[in-house]
Amino acid sequence: MIGVVTFLGGTLAWYSGAIEKRYAAQRDFGHLKRNQENISREVGELFKEQDRRFDQLEKENAEIKSLLMSALTRFSGDSISAIMRKRDEG
Numbered sequence: 001m002i003g004v005v006t007f008l009g010g011t012l013a014w015y016s017g018a019i020e021k022r023y024a025a026q027r028d029f030g031h032l033k034r035n036q037e038n039i040s041r042e043v044g045e046l047f048k049e050q051d052r053r054f055d056q057l058e059k060e061n062a063e064i065k066s067l068l069m070s071a072l073t074r075f076s077g078d079s080i081s082a083i084m085r086k087r088d089e090g
Helices: 001-075 080-089
Strands: none
Touching: 001 080
């Protein structure tokens, strides 16, 4: 009788441990999945921000280039096309 009770108690303890272990594994997997989704979302946001900054730098570069060409035209007295021809020839 004692052996049967001990066996049933051990089986019950093993079964409850297995269920608890499965629940913990599912919970950990859920946490990992949410963390991965958060990381993916943040990386996407970083790429969007980087793209926006490069667009802004490209725009500012074009503005600086046009200002520089305007200043060269004003100081040299040549037209922009003449300056470009000199650059291509030299």
